[in-house]
Amino acid sequence: xxxxxxxxxxxxxxxxxxxxxxxxxxxxxxxxxxxxxxxxxxxxxxxxxxxxxxxxxxxxxxxxxxxxxxxxxxxxxxxxxxxxxxxxxxxxxxxxxxxxxxxxxxxxxxxxxxxxxxxxxxxxxxxxxxxxxxxxxxxxxxxxxxxxxxxxxxxxxxxxxxxxxxxxxxxxxxxxxxxxxxxxxxxxxxxxxxxxxxxxxxxxxxxxxxxxxxxxxxxxxxxxxxxxxxxxxxxxxxxxxxxxxxxxxxxxxxxxxxxxxxxxxxxxxxxxxxxxxxxxxxxxxxxxxxxxxxxxxxxxxxxxxxxxxxxxxxxxxxxxxxxxxxxxxxxxx
Amino acid sequence: xxxxxxxxxxxxxxxxxxxxxxxxxxxxxxxxxxxxxxxxxxxxxxxxxxxxxxxxxxxxxxxxxxxxxxxxxxxxxxxxxxxxxxxxxxxxxxxxxxxxxxxxxxxxxxxxxxxxxxxxxxxxxxxxxxxxxxxxxxxxxxxxxxxxxxxxxxxxxxxxxxxxxxxxxxxxxxxxxxxxxxxxxxxxxxxxxxxxxxxxxxxxxxxxxxxxxxxxxxxxxxxxxxxxxxxxxxxxxxxxxxxxxxxxxxxxxxxxxxxxxxxxxxxxxxxxxxxxxxxxxxxxxxxxxxxxxxxxxxxxxxxxxxxxxxxxxxxxxxxxxxxxxxxxxxxxx
Numbered sequence: 296x297x298x299x300x301x302x303x304x305x306x307x308x309x310x311x312x313x314x315x316x317x318x319x320x321x322x323x324x325x326x327x328x329x330x331x332x333x334x335x336x337x338x339x340x341x342x343x344x345x346x347x348x349x350x351x352x353x354x355x356x357x358x359x360x361x362x363x364x365x366x367x368x369x370x371x372x373x374x375x376x377x378x379x380x381x382x383x384x385x386x387x388x389x390x391x392x393x394x395x396x397x398x399x400x401x402x403x404x405x406x407x408x409x410x411x412x413x414x415x416x417x418x419x420x421x422x423x424x425x426x427x428x429x430x431x432x433x434x435x436x437x438x439x440x441x442x443x444x445x446x447x448x449x450x451x452x453x454x455x456x457x458x459x460x461x462x463x464x465x466x467x468x469x470x471x472x473x474x475x476x477x478x479x480x481x482x483x484x485x486x487x488x489x490x491x492x493x494x495x496x497x498x499x500x501x502x503x504x505x506x507x508x509x510x511x512x513x514x515x516x517x518x519x520x521x522x523x524x525x526x527x528x529x530x531x532x533x534x535x536x537x538x539x540x541x542x543x544x545x546x547x548x549x550x551x552x553x554x555x556x557x558x559x560x561x562x563x564x565x566x567x568x569x570x571x572x573x574x575x576x577x578x579x580x581x582x583x584x585x586x587x588x589x590x591x592x593x594x595x596x597x598x599x600x601x602x603x604x605x606x607x608x609x610x611x612x613x614x615x616x617x618x619x620x621x622x623x624x625x626x627x628x
Numbered sequence: 629x630x631x632x633x634x635x636x637x638x639x640x641x642x643x644x645x646x647x648x649x650x651x652x653x654x655x656x657x658x659x660x661x662x663x664x665x666x667x668x669x670x671x672x673x674x675x676x677x678x679x680x681x682x683x684x685x686x687x688x689x690x691x692x693x694x695x696x697x698x699x700x701x702x703x704x705x706x707x708x709x710x711x712x713x714x715x716x717x718x719x720x721x722x723x724x725x726x727x728x729x730x731x732x733x734x735x736x737x738x739x740x741x742x743x744x745x746x747x748x749x750x751x752x753x754x755x756x757x758x759x760x761x762x763x764x765x766x767x768x769x770x771x772x773x774x775x776x777x778x779x780x781x782x783x784x785x786x787x788x789x790x791x792x793x794x795x796x797x798x799x800x801x802x803x804x805x806x807x808x809x810x811x812x813x814x815x816x817x818x819x820x821x822x823x824x825x826x827x828x829x830x831x832x833x834x835x836x837x838x839x840x841x842x843x844x845x846x847x848x849x850x851x852x853x854x855x856x857x858x859x860x861x862x863x864x865x866x867x868x869x870x871x872x873x874x875x876x877x878x879x880x881x882x883x884x885x886x887x888x889x890x891x892x893x894x895x896x897x898x899x900x901x902x903x904x905x906x907x908x909x910x911x912x913x914x915x916x917x918x919x920x921x922x923x924x925x926x927x928x929x930x931x932x933x934x935x936x937x938x939x940x941x942x943x944x945x946x947x948x949x950x951x952x953x954x955x956x957x958x959x960x961x
Contacts, residue, residue: 301917353889353892353893354892354893354894354895422675443805453932517889522884524698536888536889536891536892537892538892539889539892541629541887548886549886549887550883550884550886551855551883551884551885551886551887552884552885552888553881553882553883553884554884555869555884555888556850556869556872556875556884556900557900558869558898558899558900559686559869559870559871559872559901559902560686560687560902561686561687561900562687562900562901562905563899563900564897564899564900565888565891565897565898565899566891566895566896566897566898567889567890567891567892567893567894567895567896567897568895569892569895569941570895618817
């Protein structure tokens with residue numbers, strides 16, 4: 296069994312380049328006592344990866360040069376020295392960008408593929424869906440009847456967040472790039488409105504669609520869109536900072552939200568969070584998300600690219616060109 | 629009785645100019661049934677006034693051109709048609725920048741000058757002190773043992789805030805302009821440390837004085853100091869936006885806090901508040917502040933300028949040149 300791997304070769308400046316990665320092949324490792332070998336079948340590709348490879352400590356340790364690139368994934372056990380994990384079982388875990396990874400009981404989660412196919416466990420039922428869940432309910436203190444705006448709304452977190460808000464009786468406005476994504480949000484996912492940020496005046500559209508102001512803004516993009524939404528807050532609004540994809544590849548210092556004093560005028564808050572802090576409550580979120588998926592209220596949207604481990608660097612760039620709708624997943628043969 | 633008044637003549641661009649104000653004299657008004665006439669003796673001068681005269685709605689209606697300038701003050705009743713308010717009683721209220729103002733039972737608060745002299749009721753026991761109180765306890769969720777940083781620390785809100793944090797068992801670091809103010813904070817008011825923002829590297833000094841990070845930052849200034857403190861937050865930190873005096877006179881759009889993504893990395897929040905929302909809880913704050921003043925734990929620092937109504941425009945500028953230490957008050961003869 297040959298283990299294909301992608302390792303970090305250089306900390307990127309701007310968009311990651313091919314030269315920032317090393318591809319190599321070597322024999323797959325042998326599981327020790329209590330371990331098992333996982334053949335990775337689906338890899339989760341996340342905007343946050345750009346932060347992990349920047350060489351700067353943010354909320355997690357940066358990926359070091361020469362290390363296998365960090366990534367979550369789902370795979371099947373192909374060799375086991377653990378009595379409770381059998382060959383053929385499906386598990387998710389932080390397997391990294393490689394074809395084979397060792398797992399242990401404390402590093403993986405069993406996946407029930409009878410509930411939903413594996414990719415859905417990386418999307419609506421995975422970290423992306425749980426980020427939407429805790430971002431809205433815990434940080435955003437979502438209540439029925441409120442007006443919720445979501446940026447990066449066609450992305451992995453955003454599309455689930457909008458649906459969660461809709462299911463819970465909120466008015467939902469998504470901000471996304473391009474008419475196709477906007478139509479998808481409204482027509483397929485039940486958003487009340489969608490704003491194409493590439494088509495002009497975001498503030499004017501926000502005032503049209505949210506005349507009473509924005510109660511919750513789940514921000515996945517940062518930049519000028521954050522600044523625009525700040526001018527449209529309702530009193531007591533909660534701005535939830537989930538990410539800032541517009542800034543991750545910046546090669547110069549990016550401007551901050553110049554309209555932050557609206558937080559004072561509107562008695563509003565802007566709060567950051569990191570999903571890993573909620574690990575002890577993942578079961579709660581997953582149970583709720585699975586219920587909504589099983590009843591058809593929540594549609595898991597996955598953008599699946601079929602490829603090999605060596606396709607990871609190029610596939611990752613899809614996130615930063617706005618090429619994906621829903622959760623970007625690399626499906627290995 | 630001649631009523632001297634300052635009215636707003638123009639919405640300023642940058643620092644308010646003499647031409648932005650009209651001075652006039654006219655007969656004092658006659659109290660109607662249930663009203664009384666107050667001779668204003670002390671006027672509160674506040675950085676927030678700059679926002680009120682900008683012509684833009686922020687958290688209150690802007691002062692309109694031709695209106696008497698809005699201001700809080702304290703004065704003595706000199707004529708009364710209300711049975712419970714006698715000539716000679718001292719009251720505070722939104723009297724405006726004028727020598728005589730009409731008051732009613734529902735617009736004024738009785739002042740107990742046996743508890744503290746009148747200016748103290750505009751400083752530690754007034755809106756400034758209560759802003760510090762609610763900003764720290766309610767918005768900042770202050771707890772003993774935490775590290776609290778305060779900007780504009782020698783100002784009306786800041787100096788009280790630092791003392792409240794000290795009294796409640798916190799480590800307090802003030803940021804102020806110049807060695808005299810910094811010495812005052814440490815030597816007279818018991819701050820643990822003070823950082824002179826005019827003397828260089830704020831971040832390095834913050835790391836020295838707050839090696840475990842900043843739990844609460846009460847921001848009165850905005851601008852680059854806010855951006856510096858954002859890089860030094862402890863996990864779960866609360867940034868409390870009380871004001872942004874560095875920006876109030878800007879003639880061009882001011883940059884936002886470029887380091888706002890630290891809110892995500894540190895799971896921190898940035899929350900604005902407006903003291904007027906706490907009106908129903910003023911008695912609670914005033915009782916506590918008065919207790920600390922009476923026991924000598926809290927020193928009310930007032931910067932009193934003796935002058936006439938016509939001195940208001942020039943005196944106001946003291947706030948924006950950093951000329952005051954403590955609460956700026958115009959004392960009328």
